[in-house]
Amino acid sequence: MKLTRSVYYRFVLIGGFVLLLELLCRSGVIDRLTMQPPTDMVRDLVLLLISGKMNAAMLKTFVNVAVASGLAVIAGIALGVALHGWHAARQVLEPLFATYYAIPIYAFYPLLIIMFGLGDVPQVLTGFMLAVVAVIVNTLNGLDRVSRVLMKTARVYRLGPIATALKVTLPSAAPYLLTGVRLAVAYAFIGVIGAEFIMSRTGIGYEISFAYNNFDNRVMYPLILLILITSIALNAALSHWERVIARRRSRS
Amino acid sequence: MNAQGWRLALNALVLIVSLLLAWEALFAVVGSQAMTSPLATFRYLAQLLATPTFWDHVEETSRAFFFALAIAILSGLAIGFLLGAHRLSGDIFEPVLVSFYSIPKITLYPIILLAFGLSLPAKIAFGAIHGVVPIAIFTMTAVRNLNPILLKTARVLRLKPGKIIVSVLLPAALPEVFTGLRLGFALTLIGTLLGEMFGSQRGLGYLLMTAIGLQNVPLIMAITLLIVLFAASVSTVLIVVDHRLHRRMP
Numbered sequence: 203m204k205l206t207r208s209v210y211y212r213f214v215l216i217g218g219f220v221l222l223l224e225l226l227c228r229s230g231v232i233d234r235l236t237m238q239p240p241t242d243m244v245r246d247l248v249l250l251l252i253s254g255k256m257n258a259a260m261l262k263t264f265v266n267v268a269v270a271s272g273l274a275v276i277a278g279i280a281l282g283v284a285l286h287g288w289h290a291a292r293q294v295l296e297p298l299f300a301t302y303y304a305i306p307i308y309a310f311y312p313l314l315i316i317m318f319g320l321g322d323v324p325q326v327l328t329g330f331m332l333a334v335v336a337v338i339v340n341t342l343n344g345l346d347r348v349s350r351v352l353m354k355t356a357r358v359y360r361l362g363p364i365a366t367a368l369k370v371t372l373p374s375a376a377p378y379l380l381t382g383v384r385l386a387v388a389y390a391f392i393g394v395i396g397a398e399f400i401m402s403r404t405g406i407g408y409e410i411s412f413a414y415n416n417f418d419n420r421v422m423y424p425l426i427l428l429i430l431i432t433s434i435a436l437n438a439a440l441s442h443w444e445r446v447i448a449r450r451r452s453r454s
Numbered sequence: 455m456n457a458q459g460w461r462l463a464l465n466a467l468v469l470i471v472s473l474l475l476a477w478e479a480l481f482a483v484v485g486s487q488a489m490t491s492p493l494a495t496f497r498y499l500a501q502l503l504a505t506p507t508f509w510d511h512v513e514e515t516s517r518a519f520f521f522a523l524a525i526a527i528l529s530g531l532a533i534g535f536l537l538g539a540h541r542l543s544g545d546i547f548e549p550v551l552v553s554f555y556s557i558p559k560i561t562l563y564p565i566i567l568l569a570f571g572l573s574l575p576a577k578i579a580f581g582a583i584h585g586v587v588p589i590a591i592f593t594m595t596a597v598r599n600l601n602p603i604l605l606k607t608a609r610v611l612r613l614k615p616g617k618i619i620v621s622v623l624l625p626a627a628l629p630e631v632f633t634g635l636r637l638g639f640a641l642t643l644i645g646t647l648l649g650e651m652f653g654s655q656r657g658l659g660y661l662l663m664t665a666i667g668l669q670n671v672p673l674i675m676a677i678t679l680l681i682v683l684f685a686a687s688v689s690t691v692l693i694v695v696d697h698r699l700h701r702r703m704p
Contacts, residue, residue, distance in 0.1 A: 208545035304640035304689035414564040
């Protein structure tokens with residue numbers, strides 16, 4: 203009941219904010235060079251999507267984000283499982299994980315460009331580097347919380363290390379792994395778009411910065427809107443899934 | 455130093471040595487076209503630090519970072535306390551904050567540039583919007599999870615609202631709030647540097663961007679090293695304080 207009330211207020215407030223923005227833009231308090239009215243942004247976004255001009259850029263960005271987050275999830279879970287078993291290495295790497303997100307990963311992007319050229323590789327790597335540590339940390343966190351009874355049961359059944367990981371520990375740590383996946387997608391998105399924005403030849407990030415440099419607000423604002431909607435929707439979907447799994451877990 | 459302290463120090467030493475070795479190995483593989491060796495990079499950085507013009511850029515970045523961090527901390531704490539103290543507002547805005555945390559904020563940069571122009575305020579605003587969210591989220595959670603007994607006691611003692619915040623709420627919420635501040639510090643730094651990489655004519659971010667344009671590998675490596683050293687060492691200190699605060703709490 204309370205939740206629905208807060209959802210209702212949230213929509214009213216966001217709706218009110220958009221309406222205010224619309225009024226400020228229409229009345230000329232915010233001039234057209236600074237910002238487009240929201241309704242124009244939506245209309246231009248629909249027109250842009252129908253025209254298909256941005257299809258190549260969108261495909262590029264989304265494929266790169268998918269590759270970066272996919273690689274980060276696979277590598278992150280594998281490394282997390284490996285480190286969980288290798289205590290000494292984990293102790294050494296723990297401070298690195300703790301300070302990792304204080305390091306501006308974008309600062310490495312120029313080096314990646316020089317090493318791999320101005321293709322997809324530096325962008326995917328930037329997304330990957332930003333995402334992988336979140337997956338490792340959450341995998342370790344989940345594995346730490348697997349109950350000891352389950353591990354003992356696995357030993358009673360004489361499961362090997364790989365079978366134990368696949369059949370017992372990973373399913374039991376699923377909610378934490380999913381948190382890792384959600385963060386991986388968000389960080390891969392941030393990494394890839396940021397890299398495209400800094401320097402690249404294609405992708406939505408590039409198109410936004412290109413439109414900005416040409417004062418082309420009728421392309422820039424719809425694209426920004428597209429990125430915001432996509433990343434918020436992805437994040438909301440994944441955290442909904444996370445909640446469903448956590449709820450199922452607490453019931454059983 | 456006790457046994458645990460020595461073990462931590464040893465681990466840190468092993469980590470630093472292995473990172474340097476990995477860097478050296480990578481250098482051996484990719485060659486001097488793409489990167490510089492650790493020793494050469496430290497030397498180049500030392501040279502840079504001896505140049506007065508380089509310090510102008512450092513000063514510019516520090517100034518922007520300082521203001522951005524101050525704004526992020528003050529507004530983050532204010533938002534966090536308000537949303538934490540008022541349950542309904544917290545429920546309304548929490549998902550908004552979390553979504554804002556997960557969007558690529560770099561796409562908002564053109565809007566900030568259009569609003570603030572190519573100047574110091576744009577960088578500050580960009581740094582601040584990166585840092586404010588974790589501070590607000592952690593403060594909100596901390597205030598929400600406070601033990602209600604504390605507030606009741608404060609009310610029984612008839613403390614004034616200002617006094618309640620300063621001597622009850624703030625100390626009790628401090629460990630969690632500090633974690634938020636630590637993350638806020640890191641993100642504000644990233645935001646400020648990103649801001650400088652685009653609309654700016656001065657600062658370390660600008661220098662990095664020109665170095666990319668000129669393919670000046672030693673300069674890119676040296677600036678990257680400086681930023682990483684700064685971020686990693688400050689964040690290590692903050693983590694130590696963070697652990698202390700958390701351990702002190704029952």
